[in-house]
Amino acid sequence: MLLSKVFIPTLREDPKMAECISHKLMLKAGLVSMISSGIYTYLPLGLIILRKIENIIRRRMNEEGAVELLMSALQPLEIWQQTGRDETLKEVMLKVKDRRKRELCLGPTHEEEITEIAKRFILSYKQMPLILYQIQTKFRDEARPRFGLIRSCEFIMKDAYSFDSDEEGLNISYEKMLRAYDNIFRDMSFDFVRIEADPGAMGGNFSHEFMVPAEIGEDVLCFCPKCGKYYRSSGECRDCGIKLIEKRMIEIGHIFKLGTKYSSAQSAYFLDSKGKRRPVIMGCYGIGVSRIMPAIIEQSHDSKGIVWPPCVSAFDASLLVLERENDFLYKEAFSLYEKLTGAGFDILFDERAEPAGVKFNDAYLIGSPYIIIIGKKYKGHNKFELEVRKTGEKHLFAAEQLINFLKESHNGS
RNA sequence: CGGGGGGUAGCGCAGUUUGGCUAGCGCACAUGGUUUGGGACCAUGGGGUCGUGGGUUCAAAUCCCACCUCCCCGACCA
Numbered sequence: 001m002l003l004s005k006v007f008i009p010t011l012r013e014d015p016k017m018a019e020c021i022s023h024k025l026m027l028k029a030g031l032v033s034m035i036s037s038g039i040y041t042y043l044p045l046g047l048i049i050l051r052k053i054e055n056i057i058r059r060r061m062n063e064e065g066a067v068e069l070l071m072s073a074l075q076p077l078e079i080w081q082q083t084g085r086d087e088t089l090k091e092v093m094l095k096v097k098d099r100r101k102r103e104l105c106l107g108p109t110h111e112e113e114i115t116e117i118a119k120r121f122i123l124s125y126k127q128m129p130l131i132l133y134q135i136q137t138k139f140r141d142e143a144r145p146r147f148g149l150i151r152s153c154e155f156i157m158k159d160a161y162s163f164d165s166d167e168e169g170l171n172i173s174y175e176k177m178l179r180a181y182d183n184i185f186r187d188m189s190f191d192f193v194r195i196e197a198d199p200g201a202m203g204g205n206f207s208h209e210f211m212v213p214a215e216i217g218e219d220v221l222c223f224c225p226k227c228g229k230y231y232r233s234s235g236e237c238r239d240c241g242i243k244l245i246e247k248r249m250i251e252i253g254h255i256f257k258l259g260t261k262y263s264s265a266q267s268a269y270f271l272d273s274k275g276k277r278r279p280v281i282m283g284c285y286g287i288g289v290s291r292i293m294p295a296i297i298e299q300s301h302d303s304k305g306i307v308w309p310p311c312v313s314a315f316d317a318s319l320l321v322l323e324r325e326n327d328f329l330y331k332e333a334f335s336l337y338e339k340l341t342g343a344g345f346d347i348l349f350d351e352r353a354e355p356a357g358v359k360f361n362d363a364y365l366i367g368s369p370y371i372i373i374i375g376k377k378y379k380g381h382n383k384f385e386l387e388v389r390k391t392g393e394k395h396l397f398a399a400e401q402l403i404n405f406l407k408e409s410h411n412g413s
Numbered sequence: 414c415g416g417g418g419g420g421u422a423g424c425g426c427a428g429u430u431u432g433g434c435u436a437g438c439g440c441a442c443a444u445g446g447u448u449u450g451g452g453a454c455c456a457u458g459g460g461g462u463c464g465u466g467g468g469u470u471c472a473a474a475u476c477c478c479a480c481c482u483c484c485c486c487g488a489c490c491a
Binding site for chain 1: 414419424425426439440441449450451452453482483485488489490491
């Protein structure tokens, strides 16, 4: 992509409203823009990254046999009354009335709605096991939105729901999701923790949380500095007997065995092999998709900007021509751009007539894993300079070498 | 929801204590020129309901009242 043709409005100064690093960098790098407290627009660059994150999730969910659907964000309040959660979630639920005075809410989550789908279509044990998932916008009237996309009133979640005819089936589905989540967060290069959790208001009897350590985390876990194990309470390490240290964590995923809480309340019944009517056994599995971007940034940045792990970076590399009005250099740069694009790489080509400092700073801010530089020095040796964003390490390459280098790093990641 | 701090050009800010020339600065933006390996320079220019409403006054960004909104700490958080 040509930088002058894409809409990436980077900011020079730190935005005043941003308090934490990821929030600041997301605004500065032109990933998102705040519309109101807790409400954000994804700008084009942010959307590219969001899609990459979503697709990592899709790949792993599909791999475990989960099937994607898309439920409505607008939901009749009626289905919430059946489970009583119109009361338990009263505070966070955004409600509206339509012109016929029908009471609706903007879904804060989708257990009730998916259970309606199950009730309607899952009639026999032969239709299970089944795992359905969606990537959807949720709405919550948060008491205090904060940290940018970490806690917002409108956010994107991947929510999956498993349907089984017996406990054993539920255990298998749950294991599948545990595996998928481990893979997803590993794919995203997270330093993450998986820990048993309290099901809370979600209901059910068993639950795991996936968390990443970060200063701005809203949860606290205790960890053993020797073996690295995490605990919920601050005793001492069961293995090492060492005093634990508190660590702030961001919750990025949470999965639950629900059992029949929702299916019973909403009469989602099926007939088993003996023709007996029984409630479907459910599990639900959430990932805070819009929270992942800031969580990655919290874990991967430096004083100059974002350092994207290659798997979620919008671009494989940024390409800078420093002397824009030098026809020779521009032609060399453009031909390299075409070669790299032809080889299947996503390249952000900064061909603007801006001073070198502006281009370097934007490139560091945007955070592509590699920066390829064509300027004065190129005229000396006719080699392309490649800077590794993460380490600052520099290489000189001819075009073919450069392509091979990028291919290798691509396969490695 | 409790406590604290903010709102002046697209962004970042000064000015408000002590009311008074035409409301300023940096960046960005536009035009022309010089530049081009680290947010460059010169010249010219455009852009403002000073958060909103009401009040006090000869005179309000500045004082008074109400409201809106943003941020921080806490409570809450499937």
